[in-house]
Amino acid sequence: MAPGVNGNCWTAALIMAIGLRIHRAHCTDPPEYFLLQQKSECYYTNGTQQVRYVKRIIWGQQEICYYDSDLGFSVARTELGRPFAEHWNSLELLSYLWASVEKFCSYTYRRFKNITVDRRVKPRVKISTLTAEPSHRPSSLVCSATGFYPSKIETKWFKNGQEETAGIVSRQLLQNGDWTFQSHVMLETKPRWGDVYTCQVEHISLQTPISIQWATQSDSAKTKMFTGIVGFILGLSLMVLGLLIYQKNKRGE
Structure with missing residues (x-):
């Protein structure tokens, strides 16, 4: 199995274990539902000339750990994120995360360039x-x-x-x-x-x-325009009325 798949499973299991441990330490019941997010972001400069890859772990609504390819290692934002940073900073995971710059970001750029970067729609x-x-x-x-x-x-x-x-x-x-x-x-x-x-x-x-x-x-131009519109409508109405009278007289004959 690829390191990334192992890492994802390990991350989810570790978050659940630490979350339960925190609630037990504070003598509180763990939440029935919780939100775990893992986000991957790519930043491009001059196409793929300079690519930055950022991976984030979010527990609830708080970011607890992130990896930044510009830094070359992972950083914990909270105590809950410290075990993840230590795990991501292992040699095997660091190699996998660094490879994501090419395998994920650069590949995605080339794959969708024609419908994003090259797309042009006139206003x-x-x-x-x-x-x-x-x-x-x-x-x-x-x-x-x-x-x-x-x-x-x-x-x-x-x-x-x-x-x-x-x-x-x-x-x-x-x-x-x-x-x-x-x-x-x-x-x-x-x-x-x-x-x-x-x-x-x-x-x-x-x-x-x-x-x-x-x-x-x-105001005079507006008046002339209004007069012209009214005259056109009146003339059209008279023409329709005359046509109806003509058709009625013709049927009477």
């Missing part, structure tokens, strides 16, 4: 407004980039061609459930007629940045 970008009562005029602009991967992204706001930095009041980066991310950057401003705002997003999946503009409209 979808839009601008939305937040209005302030009672003026009903936009008081903040929000640039949202959604559905992108990896998480590193840069969003900039421009007003009439000049970058805006002082007005940025919020930056949010959220993780979706499908291994993609979304980012929201809010710009607090008071748009005036004729102002043009630009949201520029840079991401590793893009050859060139995405730029989306938002411009204020005068």
Whole structure:
């Protein structure tokens, strides 16, 4: 059997034995349930050029012992973890733990590199407004980039061609459930007629940045747009009504 398998069985048995011993020493009953966790973590620098392997033992919610390949040995964080550190620091287990840098970390990196490190998903970008009562005029602009991967992204706001930095009041980066991310950057401003705002997003999946503009409209322009929409709806309604009357008269003949 491999040293790692022996080590895992030995670790579980040792934790149970020491846990029972502690409760007996304090004249308390051992818990009916307990949580034992063993975590392995890999840290990469420049791909696999520099790899760090960390293994942790957690009893309940407290870390009691860990191994760090950068240190080259195990360290006990509590008295309960001291026997584990001594066991892990034996020559056989140290060799096994050191080999995990290549056998576990480097292998995992190569195995899943195409769906993690090399994965690229382009963001979808839009601008939305937040209005302030009672003026009903936009008081903040929000640039949202959604559905992108990896998480590193840069969003900039421009007003009439000049970058805006002082007005940025919020930056949010959220993780979706499908291994993609979304980012929201809010710009607090008071748009005036004729102002043009630009949201520029840079991401590793893009050859060139995405730029989306938002411009204020005068009251007269809004009135004309509203009048046009109402006129279109009214004309469409009259056309439908005329068609219904025509069909009714035709059936009457």
